[in-house]
Amino acid sequence: MPKISVILPVYNSEKYIKKSVESVLNQTFTDFELIIVNDGSTDDTINILNSFSDSRIKIINQTNQGPGAARNNALDVAIGEYIMFLDSDDWYSDDCLETAYREITTYDADMTFFQMINYNNGEVYENDWFELKTFDESFENRFFSPAETPGSIFDLSVGVCQKIYRHEFLKRIDARFPEGIFFEDMPFFYYVYLKADKISIIKKHLYYRRKHDESITHVVDEKFLDTVEAGQVLMRIFIENGWYDVYKYDLLAYKINGPRYALRDLPLKCKDKMFELIKKDYEEIKRGPYYGDFLDELGPVKKKFFLDVLESKNYGEFEIKSKS
Known part of the structure; x- marks a missing residue:
């Protein structure tokens, strides 16, 4: 061996x-x-x-x-x-x-x-x-x-x-x-x-x-759409293993930030799809038991992003709202 x-x-x-x-x-x-x-x-x-x-x-x-x-x-x-x-x-x-x-x-x-x-x-x-x-x-x-x-x-x-x-x-x-x-x-x-x-x-x-132009983390492109699902998996791991309450303040911020930065940095052709994935995720959160934690635990910048997504029908509307 x-x-x-x-x-x-x-x-x-x-x-x-x-x-x-x-x-x-x-x-x-x-x-x-x-x-x-x-x-x-x-x-x-x-x-x-x-x-x-x-x-x-x-x-x-x-x-x-x-x-x-x-x-x-x-x-x-x-x-x-x-x-x-x-x-x-x-x-x-x-x-x-x-x-x-x-x-x-x-x-x-x-x-x-x-x-x-x-x-x-x-x-x-x-x-x-x-x-x-x-x-x-x-x-x-x-x-x-x-x-x-x-x-x-x-x-x-x-x-x-x-x-x-x-x-x-x-x-x-x-x-x-x-x-x-x-x-x-x-x-x-x-x-x-x-x-x-x-x-x-x-x-x-x-x-x-x-570091090179083809490396996975070097170029922000369609693969960054997966930051939404990766964050969902991470949430499940913390909840299922009883770690959520201990780490929720930092966990929720971490979950928000990955897709938030990806949406900011993705090329224009990917932004609509990314917004749709984030919005679907946040709508599921709103219907679930942890919605109140997102409202209570997120800092002002991340909370505004969270609510702006929920209140926008599409990426164009979100972009306008996010600048207000």
């Missing part, structure tokens, strides 16, 4: 996949399996994958189902004691697995964070979001529980690739990614984080995150 299963979903990644795979194969830590899920690629990705000859590589070929299903399918066959994720345009530092494994085993943790660093056209630079600045020095060199971070969980990076997880823990809590949508790592992260008993952090850059 390998110590670590690295899960790598791939879709039309011929430009970058070779570097990603090589970054795993060249690790200082060698006791791993690399599960690559070819999610219906139509470019030269599969030929590049087949060019590697390493017994630690397992390739799953499937019709295009999206990153959530690809990761779930890999989890179903993974046999490592620990789980790590890698995106097909990114890569690990040479000692990523060794350092992450040493940290999580030292503290017998359920999950461990590490830092990520951005790469763009030859330039490497830090990003506050991935620097773990929410965790001050008092969180280092020990394990902690989510109860120690009640007011800051929505300031954490939700990126699934920024952590190493105990496999038995993920199986015990039945951790699964939402399928058929983008931003699937957001509800997955909060479910896993709040279920964990022991968490630790490493203040070291172990992961290189490539």
Whole structure:
């Protein structure tokens, strides 16, 4: 049984996949399996994958189902004691697995964070979001529980690739990614984080995150429509697990902000559809038991957005109302 299963979903990644795979194969830590899920690629990705000859590589070929299903399918066959994720345009530092494994085993943790660093056209630079600045020095060199971070969980990076997880823990809590949508790592992260008993952090850059024009989070386009459904999934997770009352102030603000910013930044051709999705969601909220909380807990800017959507018939009417 390998110590670590690295899960790598791939879709039309011929430009970058070779570097990603090589970054795993060249690790200082060698006791791993690399599960690559070819999610219906139509470019030269599969030929590049087949060019590697390493017994630690397992390739799953499937019709295009999206990153959530690809990761779930890999989890179903993974046999490592620990789980790590890698995106097909990114890569690990040479000692990523060794350092992450040493940290999580030292503290017998359920999950461990590490830092990520951005790469763009030859330039490497830090990003506050991935620097773990929410965790001050008092969180280092020990394990902690989510109860120690009640007011800051929505300031954490939700990126699934920024952590190493105990496999038995993920199986015990039945951790699964939402399928058929983008931003699937957001509800997955909060479910896993709040279920964990022991968490630790490493203040070291172990992961290189490539910024480019085709990356999912770089271009605001139709995929950002999924921020509405991802927020709905997140609400259900908090309600079903009894976390809603503890976190509702920050949770409701977080749920509002994702689609609010997406509606602001989406190209004009997407705004009508995005507004329709948001309005349908808010109308369902109005008919449900949490409507009063949205009115009572939201700050003035987010509350105005919420009510403006409810009171507008379409995006054009909303745009006028939102400027008043």
